[in-house]
Amino acid sequence: MPSITQRHDYEKAALDESAVDRDPFRQFQVWFDEATAAGISEPNAMTVATASPEGRPSARIVLMRRFDERGFVFFTNYDSRKGREIAANPFASLVFFWQSLERQVRVEGSIVRASDVESDEYFASRPTGSMLGAWVSNQSGVVADRAALEAELAVIQARFPEGEIPRPPYWGGYRIVPTSIEFWQGRRSRLHDRLVYRLTDDRSWRIDRLAP
Numbered sequence: 001m002p003s004i005t006q007r008h009d010y011e012k013a014a015l016d017e018s019a020v021d022r023d024p025f026r027q028f029q030v031w032f033d034e035a036t037a038a039g040i041s042e043p044n045a046m047t048v049a050t051a052s053p054e055g056r057p058s059a060r061i062v063l064m065r066r067f068d069e070r071g072f073v074f075f076t077n078y079d080s081r082k083g084r085e086i087a088a089n090p091f092a093s094l095v096f097f098w099q100s101l102e103r104q105v106r107v108e109g110s111i112v113r114a115s116d117v118e119s120d121e122y123f124a125s126r127p128t129g130s131m132l133g134a135w136v137s138n139q140s141g142v143v144a145d146r147a148a149l150e151a152e153l154a155v156i157q158a159r160f161p162e163g164e165i166p167r168p169p170y171w172g173g174y175r176i177v178p179t180s181i182e183f184w185q186g187r188r189s190r191l192h193d194r195l196v197y198r199l200t201d202d203r204s205w206r207i208d209r210l211a212p
Contacts, residue, residue, distance in 0.1 A: 010102040010186025015193035017207060024181040024197035024205055025069050028105060031183065035098045047095040048074065048176075050085040050111075058085065064094075065122060071177040072107060073114055075122055077139035078170045086111050092176050102186035107178050114173030123167040131165040132156050182210070 021027040035043035042063065049059040058081060066073045072094060077083060086092065094107040123131065135156045136149065143149050182196040192212040197205045 009188050012102045015185035049093045050082050053088045071175040073173050073175045075173045080139035104184045106182040108180045109176050109178040111174050111176050114175050119172035134171045135168050
């Protein structure tokens with residue numbers, strides 16, 4: 001197989017310790033707002049990596065639905081592969097990649113379930129089709145074929161013909177509680193800027209520059 005030789009030199013911005021916010025969540029808000037303003041499609045898309053008890057990793061892209069000083073939240077089926085891995089090994093990492101801005105953000109930390117109130121609130125905001133889909137999908141389970149999935153949807157639609165659709169008991173939110181958040185800005189000649197915020201014992205954040 002031939003080597004992939006495409007090259008792109010990053011040159012759009014720089015990242016300096018004197019210019020960033022001392023709070024990583026406020027700094028993330030700045031970058032997230034800039035990604036949104038730049039017209040990036042789904043800037044809240046992030047890779048979530050989990051691992052089995054044996055250390056076998058798996059990763060997938062999901063949508064961040066909220067974040068604050070407590071962490072980054074997404075919603076999913078608790079019985080999915082990631083849900084099972086989180087239950088057995090409650091640590092995860094996230095990656096946001098905003099290519100047109102030549103930026104990425106990496107988050108590492110523990111992961112906990114969001115409260116039932118938070119999960120109920122978000123579920124109620126979803127479109128009806130997405131609510132029904134959460135009831136239909138045995139996420140990560142084997143499906144005989146597409147027809148079987150659509151037949152199950154018909155059953156669920158008949159179960160909830162109108163009115164409020166409750167949140168399934170096996171569906172809800174997870175919050176990644178960071179211990180480190182790294183901001184990466186592409187630079188020329190692969191001498192990228194990398195600033196990592198690490199949570200210290202006194203719950204403050206220390207900023208270190210990493211080699212590219």
